[in-house]
Amino acid sequence: MTVTSQAKPHVDYSVYLVTGRELLPRGKTYTECLEEALKGGVTVVQVREKTAETGEFLSIARQTIEICRRYNVPVLINDRIDIALASGADGIHVGQTDMPLAEARKLLPPNAIIGVSCNNIEHVKAAIAGGADYLGLGSIFPTNTKDVTEPGRIPGISGTQDMLAVLEGTTIQSVAIGGIKIDNLARVLHGCSSPNGHGLDGIAVVSEIMASPEPRIAAERLAKTCSSWKSVPRRPVSFTTPLSSAVAYVRRSAELLELVRTLSPLVHQITNNVVKTQSANATLALGGSPIMAAAAEEQVDLARIPGGLLINFGTVEDVGGMLAAGREANKNRKPIVFDPVGVGATAHRRATATRLLDAWQATVIKGNAAEIGAVAKLEEVASKGVDSVGSGFKDPATVVRTLARKQRCIVILSGHIDYISDGDTVIQVSNGHPLLSQITGSGCMLGTTVATFCGAASMEAEKEPSETDPGTLVKGDMLSPAVAGVLALTIASERAAARDTVLGPGSFLPALIDELSLLTPDTIESSAKITVNTL
Ligand SMILES: Cc1ncc(COP(=O)(O)OP(=O)(O)O)c(N)n1
Numbered sequence: 001m002t003v004t005s006q007a008k009p010h011v012d013y014s015v016y017l018v019t020g021r022e023l024l025p026r027g028k029t030y031t032e033c034l035e036e037a038l039k040g041g042v043t044v045v046q047v048r049e050k051t052a053e054t055g056e057f058l059s060i061a062r063q064t065i066e067i068c069r070r071y072n073v074p075v076l077i078n079d080r081i082d083i084a085l086a087s088g089a090d091g092i093h094v095g096q097t098d099m100p101l102a103e104a105r106k107l108l109p110p111n112a113i114i115g116v117s118c119n120n121i122e123h124v125k126a127a128i129a130g131g132a133d134y135l136g137l138g139s140i141f142p143t144n145t146k147d148v149t150e151p152g153r154i155p156g157i158s159g160t161q162d163m164l165a166v167l168e169g170t171t172i173q174s175v176a177i178g179g180i181k182i183d184n185l186a187r188v189l190h191g192c193s194s195p196n197g198h199g200l201d202g203i204a205v206v207s208e209i210m211a212s213p214e215p216r217i218a219a220e221r222l223a224k225t226c227s228s229w230k231s232v233p234r235r236p237v238s239f240t241t242p243l244s245s246a247v248a249y250v251r252r253s254a255e256l257l258e259l260v261r262t263l264s265p266l267v268h269q270i271t272n273n274v275v276k277t278q279s280a281n282a283t284l285a286l287g288g289s290p291i292m293a294a295a296a297e298e299q300v301d302l303a304r305i306p307g308g309l310l311i312n313f314g315t316v317e318d319v320g321g322m323l324a325a326g327r328e329a330n331k332n333r334k335p336i337v338f339d340p341v342g343v344g345a346t347a348h349r350r351a352t353a354t355r356l357l358d359a360w361q362a363t364v365i366k367g368n369a370a371e372i373g374a375v376a377k378l379e380e381v382a383s384k385g386v387d388s389v390g391s392g393f394k395d396p397a398t399v400v401r402t403l404a405r406k407q408r409c410i411v412i413l414s415g416h417i418d419y420i421s422d423g424d425t426v427i428q429v430s431n432g433h434p435l436l437s438q439i440t441g442s443g444c445m446l447g448t449t450v451a452t453f454c455g456a457a458s459m460e461a462e463k464e465p466s467e468t469d470p471g472t473l474v475k476g477d478m479l480s481p482a483v484a485g486v487l488a489l490t491i492a493s494e495r496a497a498a499r500d501t502v503l504g505p506g507s508f509l510p511a512l513i514d515e516l517s518l519l520t521p522d523t524i525e526s527s528a529k530i531t532v533n534t535l
Pocket residue numbers: 016018046048078079093094095096098115116117118135136137146175177204
């Protein structure tokens with residue numbers, strides 16, 4: 001190898017190209033593709049040849065190194081120590097069934113880079129103990145490039161979060177791999193982080209570059225998103241900006257109400273049959289524009305339109321549409337409010353919530369104590385159907401803060417007092433009226449009001465594009481609109497219940513819709529009861 005008597009080369013893992021000559025589009029040669037990808041900003045290359053004879057592999061490795069040296073980009077070899085040694089590559093990448101790390105270390109010069117594929121935390125612990133330089137974590141998503149159908153081969157975003165937690169406190173670098181495309185890159189970078197903020201150093205792709213007719217553009221897009229992501233301040237939830245005081249949240253909520261009325265955001269709602277009419281009316285009353293969508297075929301088109309997306313699985317139908325809508329919303333940096341209604345009630349609901357949250361990044365997860373407990377995998381609060389049993393969590397602030405860090409989104413825990421957190425700040429809202437719990441679907445209406453405010457805030461941010469946009473997952477700050485959505489419904493409920501004409505739940509619901517439409521910025525400012533705690 002060329003590096004025997006030197007220090008280990010510095011490797012920037014931001015955009016890691018793993019080659020795959022079989023994927024080249026017709027008319028494009030390997031060296032053309034490689035050179036274009038390097039011009040586009042690929043920072044490290046792995047030569048991966050699954051079918052080539054040794055002589056051909058060696059020749060490809062040498063050509064790759066000759067080209068990459070001109071761009072000062074390191075080259076690693078997949079699996080084959082002999083090819084790495086003979087070609088003078090900078091190191092190797094090994095999988096779990098390849099040459100063991102300890103043996104590879106003995107055979108290679110001390111300054112060789114060794115990367116190891118990991119699918120679970122046991123692999124990560126072994127790779128740390130063995131002195132790996134970097135880890136390839138995945139597969140993140142299913143992919144056509146490699147057979148990852150064997151159980152355990154797709155740890156997904158949540159499994160990768162667990163692996164990153166094991167890397168905390170080490171200097172071992174990591175990349176995610178498997179099904180990564182420009183359209184899901186911001187979601188991968190945002191989602192793949194431990195609760196304490198240990199994130200990825202880069203991403204590895206095969207087909208996104210190798211199969212592209214324009215590899216330079218493909219690499220440029222990946223590089224731009226990665227560098228924009230790296231420039232976004234590392235907070236648990238990158239799409240929130242905490243304000244300085246309770247007064248500031250209340251003032252911003254009042255402003256956002258005006259904004260809802262001016263912009264009238266489209267609020268695309270995939271929701272359950274029980275609440276469709278009242279949720280659509282609540283959206284309209286606030287000033288938003290509801291569209292209740294049930295057909296899978298139209299979810300992607302709707303998810304492209306600026307505004308907010310609500311995914312409420314109250315009657316768990318059309319999971320395919322929910323998956324597609326959420327992915328498209330992430331791609332368009334549009335906020336997603338996820339309402340996992342009754343998630344604790346059945347194994348099917350729990351599995352569906354996990355599947356959805358692995359496919360797309362929620363902006364806000366809202367639920368009652370039983371729902372939030374089920375998503376957080378806590379057993380402290382039991383559920384009865386869609387309702388919570390008992391008086392709730394002993395320490396609700398810690399529950400919402402911890403879940404927000406884990407799910408990398410805002411969490412709203414609804415109840416007598418509502419708790420809202422982005423993983424750092426916890427905001428408590430004490431507005432509301434007991435009649436809210438006596439009508440069906442008031443929790444679903446809360447999802448709707450939050451999605452309406454988030455939609456307006458993202459439309460406002462869209463007007464002022466910034467350099468960091470490609471690396472962000474949602475346009476605009478989402479914590480204040482989450483608070484505004486809670487305040488709007490709870491303050492309207494107090495005003496509705498105070499009406500002489502309201503005699504019980506039957507007359508309360510229409511009065512609540514009226515009060516949502518009559519809400520003014522001044523009413524919000526004079527009625528809001530909130531406290532703010534920041535870590
Ligand atoms: C960066 C990176 N991560 C993971 C892999 C997969 O390696 P492995 O599990 O050995 O599978 P093959 O690539 O050999 O099919 C990788 N190559 N690179």
